[in-house]
Amino acid sequence: MLVNGKDLLAVANANDFAVPAFNVSDHAMMTGLFEISEEKQSPLLVAIHPDELSHIGTDMLPAIIARAHRSSVPVAIHLDHGATYEQVLQAIQCGFTSVMIDGSMLPFEENIAVTKRVVETAHAVGISVEGELGTIGKLDNYGEGGAAAIIYTDPDEAVKFVEETGVDSLAIAIGTSHGIYPSTMKPELKLGLLKRIKEKVSIPLVLHGGSNNPDGEIAEAVTLGVNKINISSDIKVAYHDKMRAVLADLGEREPNSIQPPSVAAMKVVAAQKIDLFNAAGKAALY
Numbered sequence: 001m002l003v004n005g006k007d008l009l010a011v012a013n014a015n016d017f018a019v020p021a022f023n024v025s026d027h028a029m030m031t032g033l034f035e036i037s038e039e040k041q042s043p044l045l046v047a048i049h050p051d052e053l054s055h056i057g058t059d060m061l062p063a064i065i066a067r068a069h070r071s072s073v074p075v076a077i078h079l080d081h082g083a084t085y086e087q088v089l090q091a092i093q094c095g096f097t098s099v100m101i102d103g104s105m106l107p108f109e110e111n112i113a114v115t116k117r118v119v120e121t122a123h124a125v126g127i128s129v130e131g132e133l134g135t136i137g138k139l140d141n142y143g144e145g146g147a148a149a150i151i152y153t154d155p156d157e158a159v160k161f162v163e164e165t166g167v168d169s170l171a172i173a174i175g176t177s178h179g180i181y182p183s184t185m186k187p188e189l190k191l192g193l194l195k196r197i198k199e200k201v202s203i204p205l206v207l208h209g210g211s212n213n214p215d216g217e218i219a220e221a222v223t224l225g226v227n228k229i230n231i232s233s234d235i236k237v238a239y240h241d242k243m244r245a246v247l248a249d250l251g252e253r254e255p256n257s258i259q260p261p262s263v264a265a266m267k268v269v270a271a272q273k274i275d276l277f278n279a280a281g282k283a284a285l286y
Contacts, residue, residue, distance in 0.1 A: 002068040003286075005076045005098025006128035006168040008043055009204035011285050012227040017278035018207075021045040021078060022270060023232035025052045028255075029239060030064060032263035036270045038072050042279040043286065045098070047230060049080035050087060058094045065095050073283040078130075080230065088118050092127055100130040100171070108157060115165040123166070130228075133161050134173025136208045150175060155196045162201055169204040169228060172197055174221075176209030189217045191224060198225035206230070215276055222278055231273050239266040 024030045037044040068075035078098040079091035101118040103111035115131040134153035153172040175189045204227035242265035
């Protein structure tokens, strides 16, 4: 069933789990992520950032919406890292049920202003809004943006941001980065900071850059109050690495020979994330 992001995350917030937000960049990936979510009976957030949207095209949105309507699990369709008011408005018009406005690189008051404007527009038509405070690191030049250096979310600023914007969920910076960590770099989440933010902010918290982080830290972040975790790089690596292997080893050219094993490899990773986020079986709560 198709729902908005606020309703999806409210249940997670009340029941101590995190909804996986899997980034989708083609139809086969979409199908596989629906399948594994239904197999695991996990709620699903289909995340599409502007770069992915430029690839798949807005004409694919009706197919995603139709698939969500007939799904046995609750699904929200989410614009990930919308950069401008206009970009978010286009997503609302295309049928997204949840949007993110990422003003994290702006000065604090400007971030509040643009986020508040998006909230006023989105809420008028029943669409939920995610804001971001602090900056996520950037490890490569693919997909989502990020900052060269992480600016950690200040708990007191988080309180003011939520009060003044009216956002439904808040993406926070506690040490994650977009992309895959190199072997020379050890990711480390500031879980104490997460705890302080959760003590002050009651709305669902979001963790971006969730790929390639230690499972133990991610699991603890869920117990401390993270209710949505974005996964892009990990599933794309599994999907495209398998696709490269199939193309190299078998010399296949037909999609029905190439994509099914690639989707199967991606589903293994997605299933592990669903379990890690304590989301398996939680569709029954909706």
